[in-house]
Amino acid sequence: MAGTDRAVAMEALARAGEAVCFAGDQYRYAEVGRRAAALRHPNDPPAVELTACLVTGVAATLRGDHERAGPALRRAVVLGGRLTGPALTPTALTCAAAAGLVVAVDGAAHRLAERAVGLARERGELSMLSRALELRAVAEYWLGRHEAAAETSRDGLRVARAAGQFNCANVHLGMLAVLAAVRADRESSLRRIREIGPTPTPGSRPHALAGWALAVLDLVDGRHAEAAARLASLARLGTGRGQVLVQVMATPYLVEAAAHLPHRPAATAALAAFDRWASSTASPLRRALSARCHALLAPRGGVEAEREFRTALRLHPTEDGAFERARTELLFGQELRRSRRPRDARGHLHQARETFTLLGADRWAEQATAELRAAGESVGPPDLPAARLLTGQQLRIAQLVAEGATNREIAARMFLSTRTVDHHLRNVFHRLGIRSRTELARTFAAEPHAGLASDR
Incomplete structure (x- = not known):
C-alpha cells in the first residue's frame, strides 16, 4: 500500500495503532511507530503529516518519552485546526482530537471531536461517527462536564449499535459505567457493565473501563483493597500490556484507594507514570490531580499533606472541573478533621457539599455532610434555590x-x-x-x- 498511496498507508497505520490500543497490546505500537516514521517525507501534505504526528506522539507516550511526544502531538492538534478542502475529513479530525487528549489540551480536543462528529453526520460516515463521539465524551470527562459526556456516550452507543460496531458500543457502555460510578450511581453503573456482556476480552478497553467503574464503586463503599487491586490490574506498567492510557486516567482513584492501605507499590508506580505525563503537559487539572495524589500518600497530619492539598486547590481550574475540585475539598477536609483540626476542615467540607449538591452528586454530598457532622457541625439540608x-x-x-x-x-x-x-x-x-x-x-x-x- 505504501508504494501506491502513502496517505492511505499512513491512515491504515493509525487505525492499526488504534486496534492494538483497543486490544491492550500497546507494546506492538512501537512497530506501528517505526513504519510510520519510514513513510514520512519532509513535504508531506497536512493530513498525512497530521496522522504521522499522532502515531509518532502516541508511540513516544507509550514508551514514556514525553519530551518527544509533546511536540508531535501538539503539531497534530495545530494541523487539525487548519484543515480545509479535501483534507478536512472526519478521520483527520479524530486523529487530531486523539492527539489533543493524549497531550491534555482538552478544549482543543473537544472542538476537534465536535467538528468530526458534525462532519461525519453530514457525510454519512457512520464508521467514524462512533469513534468521534467516544473522543468527545472523553474530552467532556476531562473538562468536568459529566452530564454532557454521558449524553455523548449514549449517542455513541446508539450509533455504534445501529452500525453493527459492537466493540465501539462496548466502549461507550464502559464509559457510561465509569461516569455513573464516579457519581456513585451504583445501579446505573452495574446495569451498563451487564450490557457489555459476561466476557469482554481481558485487557481490552471495554474490560478496563468496566474494571475502573467497579473499582470506583468499591472505593465509594470503603472497599479500598479491592478497589486498588482492580485498578492496579488495568495495565502492567513497563510491559506495554493492558490499558495503559485508561490506567493513567484512573490513577487518582488508585492512589485514593491505596492511601488507606499499608503497602502501596502499585499506586506509587502508577503515580510516577502519571506525574511524568502531567508535568509534560500545560494542564492545570492534571497537575492539580497529581498534587492531590501526593497529599493522599503523604504522612497523615503532616506539613507535606497540607502543602500538596493547597497546591491542588490553587491549580484546579475555576471554569471547568468543579467536580474534581469538590473531591479535593472533601479529601482535604477529611485530612484536617482526622488531624484534629475540625474548625479548619469545615470550610472545605461546606464548599464540597454545596458543589456536590449543585452538581446533583447526592452520594458525595452525603459524604461531605457526614464529615461536617463528625467535625462537630449540625447540618441541615442545603438552603439553595x-x-x-x-x-x-x-x-x-x-x-x-x-x-x-x-x-x-x-x-x-x-x-x-x-x-x-x-x-x-x-x-x-x-x-x-x-x-x-x-x-x-x-x-x-x-x-x-x-x-x-x-x-x-
Whole structure:
C-alpha cells in the first residue's frame, strides 16, 4: 500500500495503532511507530503529516518519552485546526482530537471531536461517527462536564449499535459505567457493565473501563483493597500490556484507594507514570490531580499533606472541573478533621457539599455532610434555590416546562432531540425533589428570580 498511496498507508497505520490500543497490546505500537516514521517525507501534505504526528506522539507516550511526544502531538492538534478542502475529513479530525487528549489540551480536543462528529453526520460516515463521539465524551470527562459526556456516550452507543460496531458500543457502555460510578450511581453503573456482556476480552478497553467503574464503586463503599487491586490490574506498567492510557486516567482513584492501605507499590508506580505525563503537559487539572495524589500518600497530619492539598486547590481550574475540585475539598477536609483540626476542615467540607449538591452528586454530598457532622457541625439540608440546583440547560428546560411548553416544543426551540429533553427533565425532577410538571410550575412561581440564571 505504501508504494501506491502513502496517505492511505499512513491512515491504515493509525487505525492499526488504534486496534492494538483497543486490544491492550500497546507494546506492538512501537512497530506501528517505526513504519510510520519510514513513510514520512519532509513535504508531506497536512493530513498525512497530521496522522504521522499522532502515531509518532502516541508511540513516544507509550514508551514514556514525553519530551518527544509533546511536540508531535501538539503539531497534530495545530494541523487539525487548519484543515480545509479535501483534507478536512472526519478521520483527520479524530486523529487530531486523539492527539489533543493524549497531550491534555482538552478544549482543543473537544472542538476537534465536535467538528468530526458534525462532519461525519453530514457525510454519512457512520464508521467514524462512533469513534468521534467516544473522543468527545472523553474530552467532556476531562473538562468536568459529566452530564454532557454521558449524553455523548449514549449517542455513541446508539450509533455504534445501529452500525453493527459492537466493540465501539462496548466502549461507550464502559464509559457510561465509569461516569455513573464516579457519581456513585451504583445501579446505573452495574446495569451498563451487564450490557457489555459476561466476557469482554481481558485487557481490552471495554474490560478496563468496566474494571475502573467497579473499582470506583468499591472505593465509594470503603472497599479500598479491592478497589486498588482492580485498578492496579488495568495495565502492567513497563510491559506495554493492558490499558495503559485508561490506567493513567484512573490513577487518582488508585492512589485514593491505596492511601488507606499499608503497602502501596502499585499506586506509587502508577503515580510516577502519571506525574511524568502531567508535568509534560500545560494542564492545570492534571497537575492539580497529581498534587492531590501526593497529599493522599503523604504522612497523615503532616506539613507535606497540607502543602500538596493547597497546591491542588490553587491549580484546579475555576471554569471547568468543579467536580474534581469538590473531591479535593472533601479529601482535604477529611485530612484536617482526622488531624484534629475540625474548625479548619469545615470550610472545605461546606464548599464540597454545596458543589456536590449543585452538581446533583447526592452520594458525595452525603459524604461531605457526614464529615461536617463528625467535625462537630449540625447540618441541615442545603438552603439553595431551585435555579442554583440546575445546570444552565436544565434551568432553561425547566422554565419552558413551567411556562407550559411540551417536550416536543422545547426540543424544537433548543435544537435538541426529544430524548435529550426527556433525560434532562428527569434530572430536573430528581434534583428538585418533585414528581410532576405541575409541581415544577409551582416551584418556579414561588421563586420569581429563578429566571435570572437562565443564560448561565
